[in-house]
Amino acid sequence: MDVRQLRYFLAVVDHGSVNKAAAVLHVAQPSLSQAIRALERELGINLFRRVGRRLVLTDAGRALIGPARQAVRVLAAARASVEEVGGLRAGRVEIAVMPSQSVEPLARIIKAVTEKHPGLSISVRAASTADDVVDQVRSGRTELGLLGTNAPLTDARVGVHRIGRQRFVLVCPADGPFVPGTVVRDEDLAGQRLIVGQPGTGMRRVVDEIRAAGVDLTEVVETEQREAILPLVLGGVGMAVLAESWAPLARQAGALVLAVEPARHLHLALVSDPGPLTPAAAAFLDVAHSLSL
Template identity: 30%
Template sequence: MELRQLRYFVAIADHGSLSRAALMLHIAQPALTQQLRQLEQELGVQLLHRTAQGVLSTDAGKVFYEHAQAILKQVADARSAVAQSAERPSGSVTLGLPQSISGALALPLLKASRAQYPEITLQLTEELTGNLSDQLKSGRVNLAVLFDDGQLSQFATSPLAEEELHFICHADAAQATAAPAEITLEQALQAALILPGLQHGVRPRIESVARTAGLNVGSVIEINSIAILKSALLADMGATILPSAPVLDELRRGALRARRIHSPAISRTVVLCSSRNIPPTNAAAAIGRLVRQVSEQLCAAGLWPGATPL
């Protein structure tokens, strides 16, 4: 198996066509087809379905595509690491951000990266936390912001902030107009809740704190998208337990209301993670330092609501 075969396969899968991939790669289509056939023979599986409209990945092809992408990225990172200067880091760095964090961190990080490291290409990817963890393991992202749930020992970690979770609902909901401005966890759990699935985001933390307090999380509407979850809140379909950052605009204009939770309060530890097995490039190390710096600045300026720097 050769690197060029991996590169060819990824290009074909990305373009959905042998002819378009051949044009992009500047290779004759018969030669490209031959390389693909040799790769499939070596693996002993069919990677692509040929159709009149183009090509589609088989189940085996979808699995191989993820590995091929990760391998090609690690090779590119290795080349970059050899060529980089510690004083002027350059190259490409991919940073994964959870959906509930990107609203607070993404734009400030991009601005700071362009100002301090103009020779680094910072690529941000927004994903569910469970997906980000898998991508960090495989090397598809260099760094990822995750939440410390006690399952991060496989990564090198650096704490960023402790983020408070609030009870958030439609501004006209009964829970929003009730006094006082705080609510107990038991009361919050009695509401019709809209939460991410068990493997993502705040849900494991909520379940853990509730269990420790002798409380149960009842039936919930599970939505693994911040955008759709916000739409459900605005439609007054229920309430949620989230940090304030992803719904800050809606809170400011009065469409949603947030109440602090007590007895007990709920917070989560936000950490920057990198692989223990893949050495960081100078560029990745520089972006890691920048993430910590920007996080601290946002907390100090009150621009990351409910977050305290660690």
């Protein structure tokens, strides 16, 4: 068994087919298939089974995912440590990020990281909830994650690096029902139509808290797609409670952004693989901690 076989195996797992994995890895499909078959022969068990035209993991294949990711990560860290003895000149960071944090502070962190370490490349993976971010880091799909939670994150399964917080704001159409400068209290939202995120998101938990306090709200749209929210608000469908990271975009688009009372916040954190980090990931964390977020 060698690391190339494990990388090929993980590519098929992540992309769902030999064709897609071969395209991403820039290798010929027969070479990738041959490497997978060789790995199965060496282990003495099938890692995939075919269902129609799809490849489905066997129990043995699922059991291999975690150890394979760890082995690939450890080798990458060892190689990077040796190559970068003279200074961090290259490397790759993979990070899973929730939608609001991908607007801010991710852009600011990446700008600072690439200015300090221009040889680094960064791969950003989408994650819809904080649990999704943690799962991607725990499974080894990414080495780092960036998330926001309604309470400070405590999770012994990952390294947690708290970096600040964002308050929630109300984003609504410019033509009402509120006027600029209004501080909107929970009871002011009675009878209003709201666009909400899916369960498990910060914006959804805020709306659920307001409803639990006895305020009658109407959920007119539930969406997993944050990019759909501003067009819906501007179209007069409803209003939305969003993290303040969206405020500049909302104002630029012509929406009204208002403070809410009582104030509620998202607590921001970077999470990391609990094992040894590659020099690139460690540098990313160092720069993020140096910023005033």
